[in-house]
Amino acid sequence: MSISCYRLLPRSFYAQDTAVVAQQLLGCFLVRIIRGKILVGKIVETEAYHIHDPACHAYHGKTAANQALFGPVGHAYIYFIYGMYYCLNAVAHMPHIQAGGVLIRAVEPLEGISYMQKMRGIQSKNLTNGPGKLAQAFAVDKKLYGTDLTKKGPLSIVAGESVAQDSIVSSPRIGISKAQELHWRFYIKNSPWVSR
DNA sequence: ATGGAGATAGTCT
DNA sequence: GACTATCTCCATC
Numbered sequence: 001m002s003i004s005c006y007r008l009l010p011r012s013f014y015a016q017d018t019a020v021v022a023q024q025l026l027g028c029f030l031v032r033i034i035r036g037k038i039l040v041g042k043i044v045e046t047e048a049y050h051i052h053d054p055a056c057h058a059y060h061g062k063t064a065a066n067q068a069l070f071g072p073v074g075h076a077y078i079y080f081i082y083g084m085y086y087c088l089n090a091v092a093h094m095p096h097i098q099a100g101g102v103l104i105r106a107v108e109p110l111e112g113i114s115y116m117q118k119m120r121g122i123q124s125k126n127l128t129n130g131p132g133k134l135a136q137a138f139a140v141d142k143k144l145y146g147t148d149l150t151k152k153g154p155l156s157i158v159a160g161e162s163v164a165q166d167s168i169v170s171s172p173r174i175g176i177s178k179a180q181e182l183h184w185r186f187y188i189k190n191s192p193w194v195s196r
Numbered sequence: 197a198t199g200g201a202g203a204t205a206g207t208c209t
Numbered sequence: 210g211a212c213t214a215t216c217t218c219c220a221t222c
Contacts, residue, residue, distance in 0.1 A: 060208085063207080063208075064207090065206075065207060065208090066207095079206090079207095080205075080206055080207090081205095081206090082203085082204070082205085083203070083204030083205035083206075084203070084204055084205080
């Protein structure tokens, strides 16, 4: 697989409804370029959050930490959680909404697997089946905060395999207590790479 | 196979 | 001072 055949997702892709973007990101490829190496993973699990949703980090307004969620769509919003982990989101929402993003929860490792293993530590078998794990495997931290995902660079998302609607499963989001009635977690049915 | 505790630190009240 | 959009390890079934 050569990098030249990758097709970056355009800015307009991220200007759709957040839950729609979350579903359409399934099957796309997350591409990380670091120290001359390339890491690629197929996105298999996502969650949608937007400003009118009590579980969204932007719900209580703009702060220094969540400002990227209010910025232009197609950029990376990264947050630090539980004193130990980073999680990666793609800013995505309709133009008339102020903020929203899609949490990338799990990917299927495709390229650079030995580098991912090095970042994770060899004791672990599960490389990227959870938001904290995939951030660690892809060397994603605050340095990439606000990165434009629609441009060739250290972190980007490119078009991938299209996923049939009937192989997309939705469920309540994981690890939150608010708005559990919203089934805004999406994953590829029968994928062995999802977080649970 | 499943469950609970502990690690650990940024962010907001 | 409380609260996380988590993970790993070790316990017990």
